[in-house]
Amino acid sequence: MYIYDSVKKEKREFIPLQEGKVSLYVCGPTVYDDAHLGHAKSALVFDLLTRVLRANGYDVTYARNITDIDDKIIKKAQEQKREIKEITDFYTDSFHSEMALLGVNRPDIEPKATESLEAMFAMMQKLIDSNHAYRTEEGDVYFDTASDSEYLSLSKRVQEEDERQERVESSSLKKNPADFALWKSVKDDSLTFDSPFGKGRPGWHLECSAMIEKHLATDDAPFAIDIHGGGADLLFPHHENEAAQTRCSSNHALANYWMHNGFVNINGEKMSKSLGNSFFLKDALKEYDAEVLRFYLLSTHYRSNFNFNTEDLTIAKKRLDKIYRLKKRLFGLADNSDTTEFQTKLLEALSDDMNVSSALALIEEMLSSANETLDTAGKHKALKKETISNLKYIETLLGFGVKNPYEYFQFGVDDATQEKLATLIEQRDAAKKEKNFEESDRLRDEILAFGVNLMDTPVGTFWEKI
């Protein structure tokens, strides 16, 4: 298994801290709004990673947090005059159900910030005790970046005097403009938590470090966890700060490997609220089959930026269709459980820093070769079993082709239309039997007008939603 380490900036062989075990932590969503395509991409990438690690025989513990303490959540609660918990529960639930539709497996641990306060307090106290953090007169607690000689080693940023000056806030009591908040004291009656440091709210960065320490870290290793993942934008300042907190409050560094997934752009533009082109997952799911979205979002390398557009999405559907057509061709037959050469190669491709493009090339070669043999006369009993086994392997490893193939091709077609189509196909078959091709072609045009494709096969006529 090879992983590109986005801090060391090179592909490294993956060697776990503990033999046979992997601890993985990924920064999850802040639950104040619906998930957009970027959240989907990140969740899918690390879902694939856990699948590949497990296929390689590792015992994986995957944690992804839910940030349910945040200024944006509080703001939304105040605007909508709703309880904080009502908002965070709502968006946590919708996140879960949308991810489930995409075939994203639930992480093993999903810690919430609200449930991890004790761990945050403990870490903060250690940082204060070791002079890596300080309290201001206003009651805030800041991390003292000057106290950490390795600060900025992750993002390789260089702090310049000009920049420092620029970012000084007049009211701030920070020693250094780069210092970030561990605890923000709050005087008003908005969402606050009691702590040994007074009433207030924890800083965002502290959350992740504390939860990793609480749920995943092992004491005797040089790193708290094997792999830390997240979106490319989180490297600075979020991951930089996380790493500093962990490093300065414990005897280990944070993560041995860092993985950052690329961004999802919409038609070449960055998704953002100011551009008004945020693409919510729930809207995409109304228009497109969830598995097509899964396939599409995973079809290019996780580190590249992803340019979402409907043309490429249509191509992704065509590619997934091919898997389902072969599945349909072999529907209902039993598989053979032996590991095939195809399966070995597929896992090998995905174990090379998740090279999905190579994996898809292997899959499409396998599909072509299987179809070619099935096109020739004969029973091909062994090949059929092997192919079904291959398809099942693809389902498990990549989550492609998991549905009933007949239902897959009926996405978005209501029952009434399906009945109409069945009737029209019956009439067309009758016309064909009488060799009344003029009538059968007329009926075919009528059928195609429903936005479906028609295909005559030896076992009957089928339609597929385009």
Added chain:
RNA sequence: GGUGCCAUCGCCAAGUGGUAAGGCCGCAGCCUGCAAAGCUGCUAUCCCCAGUUCAAAUCUGGGUGGCACCUCCA
């Protein structure tokens, strides 16, 4: 301004030293009553310049052109 990434067929996209995967589109053919689906065949020398090497898309230097982060962000 700082840091970093990228540039491969019309489009999407692998490949990081040994002579260009795969998909979409297109063309030709097989199959089909005709189609659709499926199958077969055909289609690029890798942004530019210079260098290293027996050998470079792949390494080095320079250029040009994109993009990201540096503020909350997956």
